[in-house]
Amino acid sequence: MFKKDISAGAKSKVKSSAQRAIRTKVVETYPLLAPHIDEIIPKKSQLDLLKLPDRVSLYALDNEPLFWQHMDDPIIPHLRVVHAFPTCFSRIGIDRGAIRFVLSGATLMAPGLTSKGGRLPESDAELQEGEVVVIEAEGKEEACLVGQLKMGTKEIKEKNKGAVIDSGHYLGDGLWKLTID
Amino acid sequence: MAENSSAETPSTEPQARKVTYCGVCTLPPEYCEFGGTAKKCKEWLENEYPDMHERLYSEVIISHILILHRTAAVAATLSTLSIDAQKRAQKDSAKKEAKAAQQEKRAAEDKAAAKVLIKRVERNKRKYVTAVSGLEAHGLDLKKVAKEWGKKFATGSSVTKTASGSEEVVVQGDNSDEIYDWVADVGNVPEDNIELIEDKKKKGG
Structure with missing residues (x-):
């Protein structure tokens, strides 16, 4: 999604009522984040809304990007937020061989997850299509990609083929490099 | 009291992890x-x-x-x-x-090779505009520069497309000397790379 370097458009302040709505939406999408939400978006803070190309809106607090959203898709955290609260999101893992492709912006394909180095949830905690997942890499501590699943994890295991995430936010992409001033 | 302020009080909720990022490529x-x-x-x-x-x-x-x-x-x-x-x-x-x-x-x-051209263009007798091209090669954002100059000289200043397809900053009035200094000081362009040119517009406009 952010393969090219991007520059932020107009910056505007978010209405406090809209900010409350964002807060509840974030907690709704990421229930595990609920205890930390005051740390990420304090109650008495002023969020900024930045317009990015391709109808992406970015929510930032004190020039720190926090969440982004493409139209009415779910709100997706910036990777720095993911790094700060890694346990609060659904996580799956990819093998070592897939890292370099992910970091150059390729679509994440199923074999990277199903192979030996990859990690998918057990059958009692399958993730559904459309859920936001954080992708971690084999042998690395930090996450390298966050995006929306295009295929449920059960389907991934069965098919072992096809695209899993095609428009995510990965380390070193335009959004990662974006500086707000 | 003093102890409390020096040592961070352990809060009940888990704190955010501080992740170190590389200073060169910004990745972890x-x-x-x-x-x-x-x-x-x-x-x-x-x-x-x-x-x-x-x-x-x-x-x-x-x-x-x-x-x-x-x-x-x-x-x-x-x-x-x-x-x-x-x-x-x-x-x-x-x-x-x-x-x-x-x-x-x-x-x-x-x-190193990129030159900043500061052109003084005669618009009318005794009226000039200053067109500056080549700034983007030195990592300056044209739009921001234009805004800055507009404020500094209290004149109109805009980014315009030239006939050759590139973009330049056009400032109303003859500000070539001030712009020269600004580009050298604030823009961090070596003075050897800045050139002042006088340009007469075609007659009969």
């Missing part, structure tokens, strides 16, 4: 090897966070050895395959690094 240091500037990143990390450097880079070597051993023990065919893949990955990253280095070199050369 463990991903530096994929950034294309691995060598520089390594040096940077060694200077800034020696302990982390030790942990990361020795670990990498160990894991490589481990992979080799394990696969060799399991099956010969598999080991050659994984070694092949690893070699390929290594080659790939080396190539990427070389490419990045070359790109950087070229960018530096471009920057």
